[in-house]
Amino acid sequence: MSSQNENQEVRSPVRFKAFGWLMQRITGVGLLLFLGLHFWLQHMPNGFLATAEEYNSILRELGSTGQEFADAIAEGALKEALPGEHVITYSKVLERLQTPLWKMIDVMLLFLALSHGMLGVSRSLGDYMHNERLRKIAVAAGWTVSVLLAWQGTMAVMSVGMN
Amino acid sequence: MQENIERSGQSRNRPSFRTFLFTASSYRKLAGMSAWLLHRFTGLALVAYLVLHIMGLRSLADPAAFEIYVTTYRNPLFKIAEAILLGSVAFHAFNGVRIMIQDAFYRSERQRQLFYGVLVLTFVVTLVGGLSIIFPYFIAPMLP
Ligand code: HEM
Ligand code: HEM
Numbered sequence: 203m204s205s206q207n208e209n210q211e212v213r214s215p216v217r218f219k220a221f222g223w224l225m226q227r228i229t230g231v232g233l234l235l236f237l238g239l240h241f242w243l244q245h246m247p248n249g250f251l252a253t254a255e256e257y258n259s260i261l262r263e264l265g266s267t268g269q270e271f272a273d274a275i276a277e278g279a280l281k282e283a284l285p286g287e288h289v290i291t292y293s294k295v296l297e298r299l300q301t302p303l304w305k306m307i308d309v310m311l312l313f314l315a316l317s318h319g320m321l322g323v324s325r326s327l328g329d330y331m332h333n334e335r336l337r338k339i340a341v342a343a344g345w346t347v348s349v350l351l352a353w354q355g356t357m358a359v360m361s362v363g364m365n
Numbered sequence: 366m367q368e369n370i371e372r373s374g375q376s377r378n379r380p381s382f383r384t385f386l387f388t389a390s391s392y393r394k395l396a397g398m399s400a401w402l403l404h405r406f407t408g409l410a411l412v413a414y415l416v417l418h419i420m421g422l423r424s425l426a427d428p429a430a431f432e433i434y435v436t437t438y439r440n441p442l443f444k445i446a447e448a449i450l451l452g453s454v455a456f457h458a459f460n461g462v463r464i465m466i467q468d469a470f471y472r473s474e475r476q477r478q479l480f481y482g483v484l485v486l487t488f489v490v491t492l493v494g495g496l497s498i499i500f501p502y503f504i505a506p507m508l509p
Binding site for chain 1: 381405408409411412415416419420422423425426428429431432433435436437438439447451454458461462465494497498500501502505
């Protein structure tokens with residue numbers, strides 16, 4: 203039994219795995235910080251969200267300026283805030299993302315989450331897919347998707363307020 | 366007991382449904398097992414959410430589309446999903462810290478206490494954060 207274990211370890215790229223293990227911890231600690239901040243930012247009552255009163259007046263203004271908004275309100279795709287609700291809204295996001303530091307924070311979160319998540323996915327795949335070739339293909343596909351998502355996400359955040 | 370330990374040790378390197386049954390049949394490993402399973406499950410769920418999230422945020426390019434996107438998340442059902450998401454993040458984060466502490470200090474005899482600590486912290490954060498998320502939707506309307 204133990205000789206079987208040793209064989210398995212010799213076959214697998216041990217150092218690469220150890221690097222992944224370390225990176226998972228480093229990105230994990232980073233995420234603790236950035237995801238904690240993200241949660242506070244997007245959910246807790248703070249100046250980066252609109253209060254119910256603010257949001258309802260933003261909504262009235264949007265409805266009177268653009269046909270697209272007026273239609274969305276009529277269809278119920280945009281709706282008034284409930285009392286006490288704190289709402290994510292474009293003008294507030296724009297206000298914050300006008301500061302380069304906030305953009306960097308979002309991009310850091312993006313990279314940390316993607317690399318940490320993908321390291322975890324490839325480890326899980328390693329546990330369940332015993333066919334080496336198939337697994338390598340799956341992991342490569344995963345990283346390719348991650349790179350595309352990283353590009354997509356960076357573009358989305360960086361281009362806010364740039365036009 | 367001895368037999369259980371040997372059996373679960375034997376198959377440790379190959380997680381599978383069979384391994385799961387062997388490990389779950391060993392009492393001593395049950396806490397560690399559920400911690401591990403939950404950690405993996407929440408991690409993979411978060412990856413799925415992250416992909417949807419990034420695709421959804423393409424709407425940042427168009428103010429009206431973004432406004433509609435965030436409004437879909439203000440549906441009462443989504444608010445409950447949001448609280449569940451918070452619970453998953455909280456468990457994964459606290460349990461991740463536990464794993465790192467344990468790896469760093471080899472305090473395996475403390476595993477059980479640390480895991481209960483993780484559960485308590487997760488419960489408190491999910492309760493406080495979750496209540497504040499659903500408050501305007503479910504709690505405020507019930508108040509006199
Ligand atoms: C339901 C809970 C969440 C809400 C309402 C939310 C909301 C948002 C919003 C509005 C943005 C736009 C940028 C900004 O405001 O700065 C954003 C960006 C981002 N969020 Fe979340 N978020 C949530 C949960 C999460 C979770 C759990 C993760 C990690 C897995 C995450 C990862 C990110 C990343 C990486 C970005 C940057 C995206 C990009 O670069 O395109 N978010 N989030
Ligand atoms: C909030 C802070 C976070 C911390 C402290 C953290 C910590 C960790 C740690 C230490 C591990 C390694 C577990 C092990 O070695 O057995 C891990 C695994 C993992 N994490 Fe995270 N993580 C965090 C957030 C996230 C997020 C946002 C995602 C999703 C995008 C995620 C997805 C995963 C996945 C898929 C695994 C692999 C699970 C496995 O191998 O069983 N984590 N996390």
